[in-house]
Amino acid sequence: MTAPARPVVELAGVSKTYGDVAALRGADLVIRRGELLAIVGPSGSGKSTMLNIMGTLDRPTAGMVRIDGHDVATLSDRELSALRAGTIGFVFQQFHLASGIPALDSVADGLLYSGRPRGVRRHLAEQALRRVGLGHRLYHQPHQLSGGEKQRVAIARAVLGDPPLLLADEPTGALDSRSGAIVIELLQELHEAGTTVVVITHDRDIASTLPREVRVKDGLIEHDSGGPDGGDPRLLVPEEAVR
Ligand SMILES: Nc1ncnc2c1ncn2[C@@H]1O[C@H](COP(=O)(O)OP(=O)(O)OP(=O)(O)O)[C@@H](O)[C@H]1O
Ligand SMILES: [Mg+2]
Numbered sequence: 001m002t003a004p005a006r007p008v009v010e011l012a013g014v015s016k017t018y019g020d021v022a023a024l025r026g027a028d029l030v031i032r033r034g035e036l037l038a039i040v041g042p043s044g045s046g047k048s049t050m051l052n053i054m055g056t057l058d059r060p061t062a063g064m065v066r067i068d069g070h071d072v073a074t075l076s077d078r079e080l081s082a083l084r085a086g087t088i089g090f091v092f093q094q095f096h097l098a099s100g101i102p103a104l105d106s107v108a109d110g111l112l113y114s115g116r117p118r119g120v121r122r123h124l125a126e127q128a129l130r131r132v133g134l135g136h137r138l139y140h141q142p143h144q145l146s147g148g149e150k151q152r153v154a155i156a157r158a159v160l161g162d163p164p165l166l167l168a169d170e171p172t173g174a175l176d177s178r179s180g181a182i183v184i185e186l187l188q189e190l191h192e193a194g195t196t197v198v199v200i201t202h203d204r205d206i207a208s209t210l211p212r213e214v215r216v217k218d219g220l221i222e223h224d225s226g227g228p229d230g231g232d233p234r235l236l237v238p239e240e241a242v243r
Contacts, residue, residue, distance in 0.1 A: 005033040014063035025219035036191040038207035041216035089158030093170035128156040148179025
């Protein structure tokens with residue numbers, strides 16, 4: 001039997017409150033390298049809160065969050081930014097592309113602070129755009145792209161540095177079903193190439209095609225179809241074993 005892949009996300013007893021709103025109420029979840037999973041649940045159930053905490057965009061009120069083996073509570077904001085930049089790509093429902101900027105530059109700007117020269121940044125951006133099937137749209141601005149194409153530009157930007165973890169919050173929410181299907185296929189391809197992919201979706205058809213489904217309700221995980229270890233938090237590996 002092969003050893004299970006090491007966890008890239010570990011949440012143990014994670015809660016998040018905003019004032020008197022309990023958005024998450026003790027979530028336990030282990031995601032291992034190479035997984036592709038859907039997070040589903042009603043509006044307001046805490047899905048985005050959970051994804052933002054996994055993405056280190058937000059800190060939990062209580063509980064433990066370990067990303068790629070690092071306990072985020074022990075990291076300064078600066079260390080957290082470095083971990084995020086090197087480990088996590090984000091895709092959102094709204095594509096967040098600056099108007100008037102050609103696709104190639106939108107993507108290349110993701111490497112602005114990488115210390116790489118402009119020519120290299122643009123070369124890597126072109127490769128990423130080809131990877132998402134947009135080699136023929138390098139110089140199109142957002143208003144000249146379809147919704148599905150805009151989302152593919154956003155995905156190219158998210159995977160530019162080849163992060164091991166890709167977090168997508170309703171990536172097909174603003175798309176028609178055909179463009180949505182293309183985006184999901186693309187996420188599946190990235191997964192097959194080794195990226196761990198977490199997708200929040202309202203679409204039950206999409207969720208049911210993915211290998212693992214985590215259902216969130218009222219700030220709790222009410223069902224987990226199971227990853228390699230069934231998502232059992234008792235199987236959290238000790239930190240010294242992770243590295
Ligand atoms: N910054 C915030 N301040 C106050 N309350 C918040 C904040 N962010 C989220 N909430 C509340 O926390 C709860 C969970 O929100 P969250 O955005 O995680 O839900 P969601 O499952 O992603 O919903 P949707 O499917 O509509 O996107 C909601 O009741 C929401 O109103
Ligand atoms: Mg949400």
